[in-house]
Amino acid sequence: MLLSPRLRAVIARRDRVARLGELCHALLAEHGEPSSAALAMEALAVYARLDDAGRAEFFDLLAREFAPDPDTVMRAIDAYRAAPNAGTLAALEHAVEPPRQELFRRLNMAPGGTATLVAIRGHILAVLKGRPDLEPVERDLAHLLRSWFNRGFITLQRIDWHTPAHVLEKLIRYEAVHEINGWDDLRRRLAADRRCFAFFHPSLPDEPLIFVEVALVKGLASSVQPLLDPAREVMVPERADTAIFYSISDCQPGLHGISFGNFLIKQVAAELESELRKVKTFATLSPVPGFRAWLDANLQEITLLEGGMKVAAWLEKNRGQAARRSVLPGDELREPLLQLCAHYLMRAQRKDQRPADPVARFHLRNGARLERINWAADTSPRGVSQSAGIMVNYLYELDEVERNHEAYVNEGRVTVSRRVETLARAVRWPQPASELAPAS
Template identity: 45%
Template sequence: MRLNVPFLPRKAAHRDPLGEAQRLSLGLLESCGETQGTLTATRLAAALASLDDETAQAYDLWLVDQLGPDAAMLGASIERWLERPDAAHAAQLTRSAEPRRQELLRRVNTAPCGTRHLVDWRARLLRQLAQCPALAPLEADLRHLLASWFNRGFLTLRPITWDSPARLLERLIAHEAVHNIAGWSDLRGRLEGDRRCYGFFHPALPDTPLIFVEVALTDHVSEAIAPLLDHPSSRTAPDRPSTAIFYSISNCEPGLRGLQFGNFLIKQIVADLKAEFPTLTTFATLSPIPGLVRWLDAGGRSLSREGDDPRRLCALYLTGSAPDGTPGRPRDPVAAFHLGNGAELWRINPHADVSPKGIAQSEGMMVNYVYREQDLVANHERFAQHGHVARSREVAALIDGPAASPWRWTLPWGHAHRLSHPQEKQPCQ
C-alpha cells in the first residue's frame, strides 16, 4: 500500500531504502514533539510501503535484532525485582521488558493511514513466517498491539445492504471465503428479502468490514447449502420466520487473523434479529468442515468399522473423540470456533454441499451448530476448561451407538472423494 503524503516535499529516491527506513525509525523513537513525530511517522510509513518484499524482510529482521528490550535496563530491573518484589518494581520490570520496537509501532500508528499500514504489515509477516521463523517476535508485537486497538469496545455492528457503498460491497465479493459470490446479481440475492448481512467495523478502517456474516431467515434448520444460495426468485420467504441460519462467516483482513471478533458478532446479531423478528426462536449455522478430507486421507479413514455411517467419522473428527468415544479436542477450526462460543454440535448433513469445493474439503458434508442463549455460558465454560463438546443426542449416537446405516464410503473416481448410497451403482469399501 502506498500512502499519499501531499504535504511532504518530493525528494529523489533514496539509493539505500533500507538504511533510510532504519534512520527514520531511530529518528521516530527519539522525536519528542507531536508535530515532528507525526511528520517522521508519515515519512517512515511511506518509506516502508515502498520497500520490496526482500528489503522489507531485511528491515523486519533488523527490528527484531536491534530494537528489542534494553538489555542493561532489563537486567537492572530484574535485580531490583528479585531484591524487593513489590508492585513498583513489577511495573518497572514490565516496562523494561517491552521491546523498543513496540513503541516504534505505536508511533507509526500516528501517521495518516497508520493503522491500515500496520494491519497490512502483519498480513505480510504471517505469509512469511513459515519461511522465516525469526520474524515471530515482531509478529507477536503487532498482534499484541492490534488486539488492544481492535477490541470489542472499538467495534460497531452495522447491517450491510444493497444500498451500502459500492466499495464496501466489492469487498464482500472479494473476501467471501466460504461460498463464492458470483458477481453483483448473486450478491444482491444475499442482501435482500429473507437474507441479511452484518459486519463489524472499526473507526480506523471505516469502509472495510473486519468480519461479516451472512444470514438466511427460514422456517427450519437447513441441511443443504444450495437452497440458501438460490436466487430470490426461486425461493419462498416465510412470512413469520422461526429460524436464522448463519451460513457464511468471512474475514476481510488477513492482518487481523487470530483476533476473535466472530463470537461477539454472532451474539450481537442474534440480539438484533430477535428485535426485528420476534418470531425467531432458533439460531443455527450451516457450516463447512474444511479439514475433514485432509484428516481422512491422513489416517482418519482407518477408524471406520464395518457398517459405519460415514457421519460417524465426521463426528469423531469434529469432536476430537477417539474411536471408542473417549472425548478429545476438536480437530476442525470451524468447530473449535463455534463450540468455543458456546454452541452445540447438532447435526451432520451428508450431501449438503456438492460443489467441487464442498466435495474436495468434506466429501459434501456440512454441519449444523445451534446457539441456545440459555446454554451458551455453560457450554463455553465446559469447553474452555475441560474440552467438553456440547452435542445433540443424534451426534452422540453416531459416536457411541451401533454401526448401522445404508451409507458407505465410496472409492474415489480419479482423485475425488464423495459419498453415495448403495442403490447407486458404485463400489463400496
Template identity: 45%
Template sequence: MQRNWFLGDLLDQLFERPGKKRGKDDKRSISELCEALLSAEGEVSGFALASTILDRYQTLDDPEKLDFFAYLNDQLELDADLLSETARHYAEYRSVDLYKKLSEAAEPKRQELLRRLNQPSGATQELVATRVDLLRFLKSNPELKRTDVDFVHLLRSWFNRGFLVLKQISWDTPARVLDKIVAHEAVHQIHDLDDLRRRLFPPDRRCFAFFHPSMPDEPLIFVEVALTTEIPNAIDVLLSEVREPIEPEQATIAAFYSISNCQRGLTGISFGNLLIKQVVTELSRELPGLDTFVTLSPIPGVNRWLAGETGHPEHGHAAEAVLAGTAPPQDVRAMAARYLLLAKREDGMPLDPVARFHLGNGAELHELHAGADPSQNGRSQSGGAMVNYLYDLKKTERNHEEFVAHATIETSRSVRAASTAVLAARPEENPA
C-alpha cells in the same frame, strides 16, 4: 505525563524549521528514521516522521522488507539483563518508581515504535497490511515471531470490542464495500451480481459486518444469515435461484451460513464470537419471533483426516469410499461424526477449526447432512457433508465453560448415534 501529539505535530507543520528534512527529501535509512521517531525528534515531529516511514516502507522490495523486520526483531528487542535487574529491585523494594521502570523495561522498543507509527490518518490500515508481509516472512524466518507477538498485542488493543462498529450490509450498501464482500467471501463463492443480490436483497436475508473507525470502508469480518422456518440441511436450499422468500416476521429460525474474515493482517485476533453474539442480539430485537439460532457450516478438515484413516481396521473402507465419492449417505454422516468427535489435536481440542470456533462459542454439535454442499470445494473438503451448530442461548455459557475447561463437546443424540452407527459392509463382504 501524556504526550500531546496533536499540538506537537500542529506546531511542527506551522513552524517548519529551515533545512529540516521531510518526507521524500529525507535521505536517512528507514531504520534511522525509526530511531528518530523513538527519540526527542519524534516527540516534536512524530506525525511527519511516521508518515515518512510508512511511505518509505511501501517502496521496499522483499529483501529490504525482511531487513526491516529483522531490525525490529533484533535492534528494538527488550533488554533482558535490565529487565531481570529491575525485577529483582522491584521484588525487594516495591516502589512506584521501580514499578514504572519495570513496566518500561518489560516492553520492547518496537511496541512504542508501532504506536508512534499509528499516528497519521490511514496508518492503522497500513500497519495491518504490513503484518501481512510479516506473516509471509514468518514461514521461513520463525525468529520473527517475537515481532509478530508485539503486532498482535497492539492490534488486539486497537481492535478491541469497544472500537468495533456493527453495520448491516444491504443491496444499498456502497459498491466499494460490496466489492470487498464479494472478494472476501471464503465459504460459498459469490459468482456474480445476481448471486450477491440473492444474499442481500430478499426480505428474509441479512448480512452484518464489523468495521473499525480507522478503516470505515474495510469490513473486518462479515456473516450471512438466512431467516427460515426450518433448520437448513443443504446450502442450495438457502442460495437457490427459484426459492420463494418469506416475510421476516414468519421466520422462527436464523441460520448463519457463512462467516468470512476480510483482513489477513488481523489473523489471530478473533472477532467471530463477538459478531455472532451481537447479531443474535440485533435479530432478536428486530424479530422477537425468532427462537432458534443455528449454523449451516462446512467441515473443512474431514477429507484430510479421512486420507490418514484409510488403513484403519474398522472404518478404513468407509474412509476410502467417502474420499472416492461412492459412500452411502449414512456412512458420510458416520465418518463426519467420528471426525468431529474423535479427531483431536495434542491439546485435546477438536482438529476441525470451524468446530473449535463454534463449540468454543458455546454451541452444540446438532446435526450432520450428507450431500449438503455439492460444490467442488464442498466435495474436496468434506465429501459434500455439512453440519449444524445450535446456539441455545440458555446453554451457551455453560457449554463454553465446559469446552474450554475440559474440551467437552455438547452433542445431540442424533450426532452421537451417527458416530457409532454400523458402517456399510466392506466390498469383499458383499454377496456375489
C-alpha cells in the same frame, strides 16, 4: 560503470530499508507530537514502496534493533530481587517491553497508521512459518492490535443493497466460504429474506473486519444448495422461524487470531430477535474443512472399521487431481461417512486437546451445540474435496450459550445433540474419547 537493472533495484531496496530504519530510530527519539507525526507519515510511505525482499529486510531490522536490551533487563531483574517494590517493578516492566511496541504506537499517529500496522502483521504472518525469528515481532503487533480492536471500539452495521458500492465490492472479494459470483449474486444474497452484518472499526471505516451472511428460513436448513440457488423464490421474512448463519468471513489477514466472531454471532442474533419476533432458532450451516484431509491421513485405521473398506476404496479412487477429489460419494457411504464425521468432530484433537476441526473449535468455543450432521449438503467441488459434501448445524440456544462456552473453555467438554452422539458411538476407534455433554 553501468549497473544492471537488477543490481539497481537491489541498491534502491537497501536504500529504502536503511532510510526506513533511520526514520524509525528518529521517531523513537522524537518528543514533539507534530514532528513525530511527520516522521511516522514518511516511514509509512517508505514501507509502502518496499517489495517482498525489502519487507523481509525491514522485519529483520525490527527483530534485531528494536528488541529489549538483555543487559538492561538483567539489571532490572537484579534490582527488583534486591528491593521488590513498586518502583523497581515499574523499571523492570519498562526494561522488558520491546522498543518496537512504542515504535508501533508512534507509527499509529500517522493517517492510515492502523491500517498499515494491520497490513504489516499480515505480511509477517504470511512468512512466519519459515521465519520463527519473527515471532516476537508478530506477538508485539498482536498485543497492540488486540487492545486497539477490542469490542468497545467496534460497531455492528447491517449491509444491504444501499450500502456504498466500494464496501459491497469488498464483500465479493473477501467472501471465504461460498464464492459470490458477481453483482447479481450479491444482490440475491441481500434480498428481503437475507441479512448481512459486518463489524467495522473507526480507523478502517470502509474495511469490514468480519461479516456474516444469514438466511431467514423455516426449519433447520440441511443443504446450502437451496440457499444459494439463483432461481430460489424469495420468502416473506416475517414467515421465517429460523436464522441460518451460512457464511462467516474474516476480511483482514493482519487481524488473524484476534477473534470477533463470538461477539458478531451473539449480537446479530439479538438484532434478528428484535426485528423478527417469530425467529427463535439460530443455527449455522457450516463446512467441515478438515474432514477429508483427516480421512486421508487415517486411511489404515478406517479400513478396520465396519463399512470402512468402502470408504477407503472411495478415498483411494478419488485421490490426487482436483477433478477426482470433487467426486461426490454415493449413498452407500452415507452412514459410515456420517459416523466418521461425528467421530472426527467430537474426538479428533490437536495437541492442546481441542477439536482438530477449525470451524468446530470456533463455534464450540462460542457456546454452540453440535446439533446435526447433514449428508450431501454442499455438492460444490470445494465442499466435496474438503468435507466429502457434508455440512454441520451448530445450534446457538441463547440461554445456553454461556454455559456451553464455560464447559468448553474450562473443561474441554464438547456439547452435542443425542443424534450426533449416537453417530459417533458407532465408530470403534482405538483412541481415547473426549468427555461429552449430550443435550437433553
